[in-house]
Amino acid sequence: MQGLKMVLNMIDLTTLEGKDTPGKVKQMCYKAQHLHDAYTGLPTVAAVCVYPSMVGVARKELKGNIVKIASVSTAFPSGQAPMSVKLEDTRFAVSEGADEIDMVISRGKFLAGEYNFVFDEIAAIKEACGKARLKVILETGELSTLDNVRRASDIAIHAGADFIKTSTGKIQPAATMQVTYTMLMAIRDHYDRTGIMIGMKPAGGISTSKLALHNLVMVKEVLGNQWLSNEWFRFGASSLANDVLMQIMKTETGLYQSPDYFSMD
C-alpha cells in the first residue's frame, strides 16, 4: 500500500498527442490533483507532462499547486530541428511556466559517433532551462544496445541533466527493465564518484502496478532509499495511475475492481 501510494506520487501524468487541446489538458490537470476522490488520503501525482503549447493552459489550471508542470521540448519526439529552434522551444516552455523540461537527444548524431555534438546540445538546453529542472530523454529504443544506453546516460549526466529518462513513449521498446537498470547503474556510478544525485524517469510501457513496483524495488536496491521520492524518481505514464488506484481499492475493499469506477481524463 505504501509502495502503491508512492507510485502515484511519482507519476508524471502525460498527454503528448497531436490532438491535445486546452480542454483535454485542463481535464488531465484536474485528474492530476484528484486521482480518486471517492477515497481519501491519496497523494497527487508529481507532475503533468505536456507539449510547450499547452504549458500555459496547465499553468493556469495548476496555479499555486504542488503538482509540477513538465514540458517536452527540443522538437520532441524526433529532435530533428536546428539548435535555434530547440533553444526557442525550451525558452518558450519555461516562460510559459514549465517547472521541468523533458528534452530529447539527437539520436542520429549519437549513433554517428558525434558525442560532442550531443553533449554540447544538452549543455546549451540546460542553460536555456534556467531554474527549470532538465530531464534528458535518451530514446533507448533507438539506441539499439545497452552499451549505447550507458554511454548516452554518461554524456547526459556530465552535460548537466538533472534527470535521465528512457523514452518518448513514441518508440517501442520503451522503458524495459534492462534499460532502466543500465541507466540506474550510470546514476549510481556518478553518485559514487561525485556525490551528486541524478534523477531517473522510465517512461513508456509501464502501465501496471506490478511493473511499477518492480521498478521501485530496482531503484531501492540499486540506488537506495534516498531516491524513493518524486524529487529523484518519476514514472512517465498515462494509464498507470488508474491501475494503481484499482490495486489500492482492491486492497481496501477486498474486491477486484473495474475500470468503470475510475475516471479517465
Next chain:
Amino acid sequence: MAKKTTKKSNETGWEYAPSLESIGHIDLKESYDLFIDGKWVKPSSGKYFETINPANEKVLAKVAHANEEDVDRAVKAARKAYDTVWSKMPASERAKYIFRIARLMQERARELSVIETLDAGKSIRESRDIDVPLACNHFFYYAGWADKLEYAFPIRDFEPLGVAGQIIPWNFPLLMAAWKIAPALAAGNTVVLKPAETTPLTALKLAEIIELSGLPPGVVNIVTGFGDTGAAIVEHPEVNKVAFTGSTAVGKHIQRAVAGTDKKVTLELGGKSSNIIFEDAPIDQAVEGIVNGIFFNQGHVCCAGSRLFVQESVADLVVRKLKQRMDSLYVGDPLDKNTDIGAINSKEQLEVINKYIKIGIEEGAEMYQPNCEIPSKGYFCKPTLFSNVAQSNVIAQEEIFGPVLTIQTFRTVDEVIQKANNSPYGLAAGVWTDKGSRIFNLTSKLRAGVVWANTYNKFDPASPFGGYKESGFGREGGLHGLRAYVKLK
C-alpha cells in the same frame, strides 16, 4: 440596494400573469388508510404520517404507516386472490379489468394531474401532458397483452410468478405505479405495491379507481409507509417477485436480501447518463434536448442527461445558447401553467442537491445559475450548470438527482464513447449529430439501456426501459417488460 438590479426588473415589458390550475375539483381526504383485500383498513400500529406539498410545505393529507403485520395481511390477500380468482380467470376477462382501469384513469386524468403536482412538486404541464397520460396508456397497452401472452413467449411454457411486491420512487409516483402494476396484472400476477413516503397520494387515488373498477379484492393492494414497509415486502416469504425502482444503494440491499430465495427480482436503479453533442448536431434542437434532458421534472429522473459532453469546436456556442435558454426557464409554483421547473420533491432531496452544488463550487468548476427569482416558501432550486468539469470531478461521477448539469468537452468519437462508458452506471444516453452512420456507431457502442438519438427523455408504454451494469436489470415497458412477470420453463 440600487446597484443590485435583477434581470427581471431591467426588462421592460411583459411579465406573464400567473395561470394557476384550479384545485377546486379534486377530492382529497384528510386521511388515508391502507388498501388491502379491496378494503380500506387502518394500520395495525395506528400510526399515520403527513404528506406535504413541497411547493408550500403545507400538509395535504395523513397517510397510514404500514408495518410488518399490515404487509403480511396484504401479501396474504394477494396470495389468496391469486390462488382463488386471478389465476383462474380467463385471460380475456383479466384484460378487460385492466382496460377498465385505464379508462377510469383517463376520465379522472385532470384530478390525478393536480394531485400529482401538489404532492410531488412537479409542474402541472408535466403532470397533465406526460405523467398521467403515460400512466393511463401503460394500463391500456398492457391490458391487451393479457390474453396474448402465448404470442409474447411463443412455443415456450410460461406461468405467472404469483405475488409481486413492488416498491416505487417519488419522482414519477403515478407513472411508476402504472409501470409496475399493469404488466404484473396482465401476466397474471397479483400485487402489493408501496408508493414512496413523500408521494403516496396518486397511488391511493389509483386504489380508489381500482376499487371502483370492481377488480376482485386482493388483486392489487396498496400499502403506504417508509423503508421498513418496503423491507417487509422484500423479505416476506410469500412474495414471489420483487420489482424495485429507486437508488442503487437500496437496490443492492434488496439483491442481498433476496439471496437464497427463489424470488425473481428486477431493479431499475440510478444513473449518470451522458448526453453527447457533436459539432454537426442541430444545435438549437440539441440545446432544447439538453434542457429537457436535465431540467425535466427538476432533474428527478434516473435517466436524466446529467453528464453533457460537447465537442470542443462547438462548446462555446452550445454553452452560450444553453445559458440563454436557461435564462428563460420559469421556476416557481408547480400549479402555474407557465412553470417549467417546479418544486424539489422534499427537503431532504433539496439538501442533497445543495450539497452537490457546494461540492461543485469547491471543486473549482464554474457555476452558472440564471438570475431568476424563486419562491421563498417551499423547496426550490435554480437550474444549475457546471462547466470546466473533468471526468474526475465528483459532480460528474455521482448521481445528484436534481437540476444540476455538468459539461465536459471532447475531441473525438472514440474519446467520448470511452468517457460516456466510464461509469458504473448504464441507464441511458443521448447522441446529437446529423450523421446517420455516427448515430449507429454510438448507439451500438454506448453501454446503456436506452439511447436517445437527436432527442431525449422520451417514454412510451411500448418502449422497453432499464439499465446496464449498476443501473439495474430487467426491462419495464413493451414486450420485454412482460418477461419480468412470468416464469419461463
Next chain:
Amino acid sequence: MTRLQVLKTYKIFIGGQFPRTESGRYYSLKGKDDFDIANVCLSSRKDARNAVVAARKAFGSWSERSAFNRGQIVYRIAEMLEGRRSQFIEELQLMGLTAANAAKEVDATVDRIVYYAGWCDKYQQIVSSVNPVASSHFNFSVAEPTGVVGIVAPEESPLLGLVSLLIPAIAGGNTVVLVASEKYPLSAVTLAEVIHSSDVPGGVINIITGTADELVSPLVSHLDVNAMTSAGLSKEMASAMQVQAADNVKRVFNYPAMDWSKASSQGLSMIEDLQEIKTTWHPIENIGGATSSY
C-alpha cells in the same frame, strides 16, 4: 522394450495462452484404485483475476464481430471437437465414465455446439423488436451481450454440462471465465485446446481449474464481471453468490440441476439471459405535424 508414453501437462487457459497457475500449486486427480491420472493446476484468485482481465480485453472486438462470423467460429469448435472425439472419450473414461456413456457425452456435446452455432445470427431477430410508440419517433430494441460472464461448470456431465453453459454465453457475444469442475478438469482443459485451434480469439474463453470454493468467490465479487451462470449449486453457495453479486448489481443465474442430455436443457433462454436489451429512439421528420419533433 516398450515405448515410454509421453504424458500431457494439464494447464489452464487464459487470454489464448496456456500458462500454469501463477500460484505454482497443483492437485492430483485420482482415478479408479486411487492411481494418479494427472496433476492439475490448483488455480488461485489471481489466476481468476488474470482471466477476467483477458476476458474484458477480448469483449469489445468479440461483441462487435458480425453474428455470422461468430456462428462460423462456434461451428468450427464443433468440427474440431468431432475430430478429437476419441481423445475426449478416453479422457472421460479416465475420469470414470463407461465407454458407452463417454461416447454419448461427446456426441451430444458436438451436437449442442452445432445447435448454438446456428443461433448466433438468429436470436437477435427473435428477441429484438420495433416498438410502436405514440410520438413521431422510430423506436427499436435490440439485444446486446451483457459483458464478462463467470461460469461455474456443473459437477455432472463433465463435458456436456460445461459446454451447455459456455457456448450460449459466447454465441451471444459475451466473453467468459469458466471454473472447471474439480472432479472433471481434464475434459475442460482439452476443450480449451480445441477452442484454441478453432479461430476463437484469445481471451474470449478462459478456463481455470481448481476448487470452486476458492475460485468462485473472487469471480462473483469481481466488479468487472457482469454476470454469473451455474447449474445445480447448493443453496448455500447460490445464496452466498447472490449476496456477493450485489456489489456491482451482477446478474446471477443458477439454473436447476438438469439432465444435460435432454433437448430441454438447451434453448433460447440460455442465450437471452446473458443479453441486455437496448432501446433506441430517433425522431421521424414530421413537418407540419402537431407534435414537436425533438
